[in-house]
Amino acid sequence: MTTRRSFLSKTGAAGVAAGASALAAPAVHGQEPIRWRMQTYAGPALAEHVIKPAIDSFNKVAGDEMQIELFFADQLVPTSELFRAMQRGTIDAVQSDDDSMASPTEVTVFGGYFPFACRYSLDVPVLFNQWGLAEIWEREYDAVGVKWLSAGAWDPCHFATKDPIHSLADMEGKRVFTFPTAGRFLSRFGVVPVTLPWEDIEVAVQTGELDGIAWSGITEDYTVGWADVTDYFLTNNISGAWCGSFFANMDRWNELPDHLKELLKLTMDSSHYYRQHWYWGGEARLRVEGEKMQLTTIPDEEWATVEAAAREFWDEVAAESETKAQVVQILKDYNALMEAAGRPYRYT
Secondary structure, three states, rough: OOOOHHHHOOOHHHHHHHHHHHOOOOOOOOOOOEEEEEEEOOOOHHHHHOHHHHHHHHHHHOOOOOOEEOOOOOOOHHHHHHHHHHHHHOOEEEEOOOOOOOOOOOOOHHHHHHOOOOOOOOHHHHHHHOOHHHHHHHHHHHHHEEEEEEEOOOOOOOEEEOOOOHHHHHOOOOOEEOOOHHHHHHHHHEEEEEOOOHHHHHHHHHHHOOOOOEEHHHHHHHHHHHHOOOEEEOOOOOOOOOEEEEEEEEHHHHOOOOOHHHHHHHHHHHHHHHHHHHHHHHHHHHHHHHHEEEEEEHHHOOOOOOOOHHHHHHHHHHHHOHHHHHHHHHHHHHHHHHHHOOOOOOOO
């Protein structure tokens, strides 16, 4: 396995630039294939579902024209440094949310789990493809020299904890691994957000450094081993779907021939589709059949105060910039339409 140290020693800035230039031309007979390095936010067990099948498929079809080498969370650079590494060309492409990789854009706050922006996973592709978010994301990333490629939905955001949560008071003082914006919101209820490398989370719960995790739904809790170190799963969530994207270094993207760009787009769509059914089925099945965690619930009338606080949070974010206000207005209009549509779009 390539380590961060060996990677950096073998591919200094000059080496990366020279290698990328030499390999970026369309493949011809006898020429080495174009080679990209992609790092995902996900650790190995999770990546087996959220990205690896799609990249394996791409490599199989692209053959001797192009190959993508996939690296897992923090393997080459820490997740918080992914954007800068991609912008510099040290990494060619990234799968992550905007929030975790600290993108310097006005839409960064909406990546990951923006509280209560989505009720279901299908909300994310609809917002991007039918309500204008794709154009805003593309504009924001073009301005910082990175190619935003495609956004998709992951799982909802729930608490997995050592101690049960039956009320908002039970959240007070809980040290929780979560996303930056989710942590900013949850701190209103006494939650103490903690940032650690992804691979350290399980041990941090075991040693007591963390009281819980608000980073995923129950499917990931079982997949990555967190269900083995937490005892309770809160059925209330602060978002119905995580929003993540694919990105590429702008120069590397522009150098690709059109047919490989199209193949990458199809690959991303395949990845988005897989997650839609994997998470949707897994969340339901493990709630009913899972044996590792006990389910708890905060009553609806009490949880309604959290939803109300989220709308106040939206307005605070909207006041920060014109672009943020534009995105928040889209979220408001979209959710109002879904509520007006009623079942099955919204249950009120």
